[in-house]
Amino acid sequence: MPKRYIPAAILTLALLATGVAGYLVPDENQKVPVRILFDNSGGKVVFAHLTHHRKYQIACARCHHESGQDQTPLPCGSCHPASFDQDYVRDHVAAFPDQKSCVKCHHAEFGELAFDHQAHKAYAGDDCRACHHGPDIEPEPGHCKDCHTLTGDGNMPNLRDASHRRCAECHKDMFDKGVKGCSPCHRMKDMKGYQGPFTPCRQCHQAPNHQLILNRTNAFHDQCMQCHKKEGKGPRTDKDCGECHMR
Ligand code: HEC
Ligand code: HEC
Ligand code: HEC
Ligand code: HEC
Ligand code: HEC
Ligand code: HEC
Ligand code: HEC
Ligand code: HEC
Ligand code: HEC
Ligand code: HEC
Known part of the structure; x- marks a missing residue:
């Protein structure tokens, strides 16, 4: 390594060490359970919580x-x-x-x-019935939401x-993209700091x-399993049930 890089390298290492320590040493106020017992129908599981964090070096998040780092986990x-x-x-x-x-x-x-x-009247060649009903239902073209409610009603x-x-x-084409295709027609609200009311997911x-x-x-x-698979360590196959569950 050329000499002039050494101070930078030391500084980087120092910063890295502080960073790692910062996230390995939990906040004083946080109670970090050593072990967690899951009592469930598959057989009790004792989870070595603190060992996972300290020894296997896994960040809380x-x-x-x-x-975030600052709040007690739910x-x-x-x-x-x-x-x-x-x-x-x-x-x-x-x-x-x-x-x-909530916004999670x-x-x-x-x-x-x-x-x-206005533009769409032209796209439809002034055929209002490309979207609106005939006079049997809509005496005058109007807002769809005047009749069509959020939940629907009978055959409406x-x-x-x-x-x-x-x-x-x-x-x-827009609808073929599923939820990725909503944005050309629906402008999304900024959800940062949003406080409700909330639309049901199913809508x-x-x-x-x-x-x-x-x-x-x-x-x-x-x-549990995805991480064990990724790391190639810990119980992770269909035969390993007994390594977590006590029967
Ligand atoms: C390997 C995954 C993992 C790591 C790393 C981890 N935790 Fe946990 N933690 C869990 C699981 C799983 C539970 C059980 C939650 C439950 O019962 O719903 C838990 C429970 C908790 C609880 C009790 C919550 C409650 O009320 O049930 C606290 C507090 C907690 N962890 C804090 C931390 C902190 C702080 C860190 C980092 C220093 C951390 N955990 C690191 C997986 C982890
Ligand atoms: C505040 C709500 C909230 C809490 C608390 C929470 N989750 Fe989730 N979790 C979600 C949401 C929302 C998703 C789906 C969206 C996403 O992937 O972010 C999700 C996705 C997941 C997924 C699939 C995606 C992935 O990350 O692999 C797993 C596995 C998961 N959660 C496990 C857990 C476990 C275990 C805990 C406790 C240690 C936990 N979650 C705590 C809200 C939460
Ligand atoms: C883990 C995901 C999750 C979190 C976090 C969450 N909710 Fe929900 N909430 C749901 C689900 C799922 C429904 C059912 C919606 C449905 O049936 O389409 C729901 C429904 C609701 C409803 C009823 C909506 C309706 O009209 O049917 C309200 C109100 C609500 N949540 C408020 C909140 C508030 C306030 C918070 C935060 C304090 C919150 N939710 C956090 C998942 C969540
Ligand atoms: C008769 C055919 C027709 C119908 C029905 C129609 N559109 Fe369009 N729309 C067009 C044409 C043509 C354009 C302009 C060319 C383009 O961008 O595809 C357009 C463009 C748009 C755009 C801008 C496209 C973009 O990529 O930003 C939006 C948004 C839009 N339409 C919304 C709607 C909505 C909402 C409805 C239903 C109420 C609707 N359209 C029904 C023909 C139609
Ligand atoms: C591409 C679909 C489409 C076409 C074509 C169309 N409309 Fe509409 N129109 C709508 C939609 C959607 C609304 C509701 C918009 C809303 O509530 O913001 C609406 C609302 C209206 C309204 C009430 C709102 C307002 O702007 O005053 C009138 C009046 C109206 N249309 C008249 C017409 C007439 C007349 C034609 C034919 C020349 C026509 N529309 C062609 C989709 C269309
Ligand atoms: C004055 C009330 C009223 C207004 C305004 C209205 N509708 Fe309807 N709509 C109805 C009724 C009633 C039915 C059920 C009719 C039936 O069973 O044939 C219906 C049925 C429908 C249907 C299903 C049957 C079909 O025609 O394909 C669609 C789609 C529809 N409306 C779209 C719209 C759109 C888009 C708008 C606005 C541009 C709109 N409606 C405005 C009353 C209304
Ligand atoms: C081509 C334009 C277009 C696309 C794409 C589109 N929508 Fe809409 N959507 C509309 C129109 C027009 C209305 C009627 C709004 C009104 O009259 O106020 C509507 C109304 C709705 C409503 C009921 C009103 C509300 O605000 O709750 C929901 C829910 C909705 N759309 C969901 C979606 C979702 C989810 C997607 C993506 C999968 C999507 N839309 C894609 C045009 C579109
Ligand atoms: C107002 C419409 C709307 C509501 C309400 C809504 N979502 Fe979504 N959701 C979207 C849109 C749009 C996307 C696509 C975002 C993107 O990828 O750009 C999405 C994406 C997602 C995804 C990513 C996976 C996927 O399907 O692409 C999950 C998971 C999800 N939403 C869960 C929820 C849950 C759970 C609720 C209710 C608690 C909810 N959503 C309420 C519009 C909505
Ligand atoms: C983010 C990664 C990660 C997650 C999430 C995780 N583990 Fe592990 N786990 C490990 C690693 C790494 C080892 C292997 C350590 C070794 O063998 O050196 C391990 C080992 C284990 C072992 C065997 C050794 C021991 O410490 O007991 C058990 C049992 C175990 N994990 C249970 C769980 C359970 C239960 C969960 C979910 C609540 C879980 N783990 C979630 C990374 C993870
Ligand atoms: C990495 C550890 C781990 C392995 C391996 C594992 N489990 Fe689990 N299992 C858990 C944890 C943690 C829970 C959650 C306990 C809770 O909900 O409180 C759980 C929950 C369950 C439940 C409870 C369902 C309920 O609703 O009460 C069943 C049943 C179960 N596991 C069966 C299995 C089977 C079968 C296998 C092997 C194919 C297996 N588990 C492998 C950790 C593990």
């Missing part, structure tokens, strides 16, 4: 992926419940100390619609499906909630 189950049923919807708000965690899941809200009505589709069906006549996602967020058992199994 790699497992507690919801938290139990995984407050976000990964046994199932996303009505009890969860009713009780989950109380499981969080403040509003900061309630991550998107639509703002204004980007739609140039909800606002999303009614509008999308018309727009898709010409913009099938934007056609997939059920448990396919969007892992349930409790899968959250544990996936996190």
